[in-house]
Amino acid sequence: MLAGDGKPKHILEVNGLRKTFGGLTAVENLDLRLEYGELRCIIGPNGCGKTTLFNLITGNLKPTAGRVIFEGREITAWPVPEISRLGIYRKFQVPSVFEGLTVYENMRIPYFARMKPSILGRSSVSRNEHQEIMELLERVNLAGQAGELAGNLAHGQKQWLEIGMVLASRPRLMLLDEPTAGMTIAETKITADLVQEISESSNISVMVIEHDLGFVKEVARKITVMYKGSIFREGTYEEIQADKDIHDIYLGRHR
Amino acid sequence: MLIPGIPRLLVLAFFLLLPFVGNLYLVNQFTLLLVYGMFAMSLSLLWGYVGLLCFGHAVFFGLGAYIMAMVTKQMIPGMDGILSSSLAGILAAVGFNALFALILGWFLFYGRLSGPYLGIVTLAISVLVERIFINWYYTGGYNGISSVPALSFAGWEFSDPRHLYLLVFVLSLCAYLFLRRVVNSPFGAIISAIKHNEARAESFGFHATKYKIKVFAIGASVAGLAGALFAAAAEFVSPTELGFKMSTEVLIWTALGGREGLIASFMGAVTVKLLENYLSEALSEYWVLIIGFIFLLSVIFFPQGLFGRLLENRNKGWSVTSPQRSKTKKEGRVC
Numbered sequence: 001m002l003a004g005d006g007k008p009k010h011i012l013e014v015n016g017l018r019k020t021f022g023g024l025t026a027v028e029n030l031d032l033r034l035e036y037g038e039l040r041c042i043i044g045p046n047g048c049g050k051t052t053l054f055n056l057i058t059g060n061l062k063p064t065a066g067r068v069i070f071e072g073r074e075i076t077a078w079p080v081p082e083i084s085r086l087g088i089y090r091k092f093q094v095p096s097v098f099e100g101l102t103v104y105e106n107m108r109i110p111y112f113a114r115m116k117p118s119i120l121g122r123s124s125v126s127r128n129e130h131q132e133i134m135e136l137l138e139r140v141n142l143a144g145q146a147g148e149l150a151g152n153l154a155h156g157q158k159q160w161l162e163i164g165m166v167l168a169s170r171p172r173l174m175l176l177d178e179p180t181a182g183m184t185i186a187e188t189k190i191t192a193d194l195v196q197e198i199s200e201s202s203n204i205s206v207m208v209i210e211h212d213l214g215f216v217k218e219v220a221r222k223i224t225v226m227y228k229g230s231i232f233r234e235g236t237y238e239e240i241q242a243d244k245d246i247h248d249i250y251l252g253r254h255r
Numbered sequence: 256m257l258i259p260g261i262p263r264l265l266v267l268a269f270f271l272l273l274p275f276v277g278n279l280y281l282v283n284q285f286t287l288l289l290v291y292g293m294f295a296m297s298l299s300l301l302w303g304y305v306g307l308l309c310f311g312h313a314v315f316f317g318l319g320a321y322i323m324a325m326v327t328k329q330m331i332p333g334m335d336g337i338l339s340s341s342l343a344g345i346l347a348a349v350g351f352n353a354l355f356a357l358i359l360g361w362f363l364f365y366g367r368l369s370g371p372y373l374g375i376v377t378l379a380i381s382v383l384v385e386r387i388f389i390n391w392y393y394t395g396g397y398n399g400i401s402s403v404p405a406l407s408f409a410g411w412e413f414s415d416p417r418h419l420y421l422l423v424f425v426l427s428l429c430a431y432l433f434l435r436r437v438v439n440s441p442f443g444a445i446i447s448a449i450k451h452n453e454a455r456a457e458s459f460g461f462h463a464t465k466y467k468i469k470v471f472a473i474g475a476s477v478a479g480l481a482g483a484l485f486a487a488a489a490e491f492v493s494p495t496e497l498g499f500k501m502s503t504e505v506l507i508w509t510a511l512g513g514r515e516g517l518i519a520s521f522m523g524a525v526t527v528k529l530l531e532n533y534l535s536e537a538l539s540e541y542w543v544l545i546i547g548f549i550f551l552l553s554v555i556f557f558p559q560g561l562f563g564r565l566l567e568n569r570n571k572g573w574s575v576t577s578p579q580r581s582k583t584k585k586e587g588r589v590c
Binding site for chain 2: 058060079080081084085089090092096097098099100101105108109110112113115117118119120121122123165169
């Protein structure tokens with residue numbers, strides 16, 4: 001699926017994806033297309049396969065069937081680090097930071113991924129990179145906590161730190177799995193603004209799994225609703241809001 | 256709080272001055288303590304810095320010692336003349352261990368072994384290798400190899416215990432500086448990230464397995480160097496050096512000293528071995544009980560080890576990258 005200039009039209013294409021765990025089908029015949037620069041929210045009741053979808057894209061899980069295509073290149077079942085290095089970075093559902101390292105040390109890790117990590121060199125980043133880290137920390141409201149152990153941060157701050165680390169990785173596609181879980185309303189708002197700002201100020205494509213409908217309403221132009229491992233609906237917030245079937249699946253009344 | 260560098264300087268000064276004030280018995284004793292300390296540091300790299308609980312680390316120590324003994328006693332066919340010198344022995348010990356650890360690590364870590372499983376498998380390897388050497392007639396079986404030649408480099412023989420001590424001291428210092436460099440390098444930062452959260456590190460593009468194999472090989476090489484020096488300093492090597500007992504002992508030294516610190520682990524080895532030397536004289540077999548008791552107490556009351564806090568300053572060298580950085584450190588961290 002190439003556009004006129006030979007560049008693929010979609011940054012991410014998922015075709016006929018299927019994943020079974022023993023007798024349980026977590027993802028079934030799933031098709032998804034994400035455009036360059038798009039900000040997409042994925043919603044759906046618990047257990048509908050949202051996180052499994054992310055795991056299949058990032059290589060943490062190997063699909064039973066189907067294909068994942070990133071920027072025109074098939075990456076199905078590639079090893080996790082190889083997929084990351086193409087520019088797909090994710091924030092895990094459970095905030096995953098390096099708890100024994102300080103906030104600043106956490107932020108440095110993605111920079112080491114880009115250099116040849118010498119065994120005998122000094123573990124420092126360049127002045128520019130240091131500047132960049134401090135700016136990123138500013139953006140995720142953690143500039144004052146640079147020297148704090150990441151394990152001592154509040155739940156919401158860990159989420160921000162992880163988003164900061166993902167940004168430091170210079171992603172082409174960012175996958176955020178429940179970025180506002182455990183956040184206050186005010187923090188959720190800040191996060192929503194941050195995600196929107198990221199999407200608007202850069203050409204990073206973003207996919208967000210989120211339960212908080214306030215967040216979804218604020219950020220998403222297009223929403224994908226998943227149900228029982230497949231795509232149930234796609235549309236704008238208003239369309240989704242008006243769809244009676246979606247209300248039903250959330251309440252467990254559908255079919 | 257103490258000024259961070261002082262306790263470490265005291266350790267350095269003590270070991271540097273020892274041969275000039277101590278008697279020959281003490282110097283001989285401390286030569287071996289340095290070797291054990293070096294061995295403990297190599298385990299600290301694997302266990303403390305990467306979280307690889309290697310229960311058979313003595314395999315590398317013992318293999319290093321056997322290789323050194325066999326090379327310098329010209330027991331390896333085709334290796335004579337310059338190829339049977341001390342230097343050749345050391346290089347062979349280090350090189351073979353690195354290679355062996357790379358191959359072993361490939362199987363262990365691509366086999367996705369971690370935590371207790373890694374411990375059990377490495378323990379089994381240690382027992383296995385010990386059995387092989389006990390039953391191998393060529394290497395002296397249970398008695399091992401004795402009369403290993405003293406160290407000599409370019410015709411200069413280290414037969415004076417004080418010279419030998421100073422040489423081993425310098426090599427231990429080099430091993431320490433090398434290991435410290437490794438843990439403070441970007442490579443070290445990445446292995447520390449892998450230790451803290453492997454899945455997260457992989458998602459930033461690091462092949463955790465490859466890093467583990469590399470660090471395993473580094474730890475094994477340093478253990479091999481320690482083993483080689485042991486063979487030359489003790490002038491013998493036996494299957495005890497690569498078996499189950501030695502593997503357990505080094506774990507205790509490292510845990511007791513403080514596995515997350517190189518010098519702390521080093522001091523753990525020195526302390527336990529010193530206690531062993533004196534307590535086993537006074538209490539014969541019962542000293543093991545005392546050590547066991549101290550070990551239990553330290554696990555409960557000093558999870559960082561007896562020397563972990565005193566000798567290690569994780570902030571230092573670890574993370575200071577720029578002036579602004581050290582400033583935020585001071586403000587942000589409660590010690």
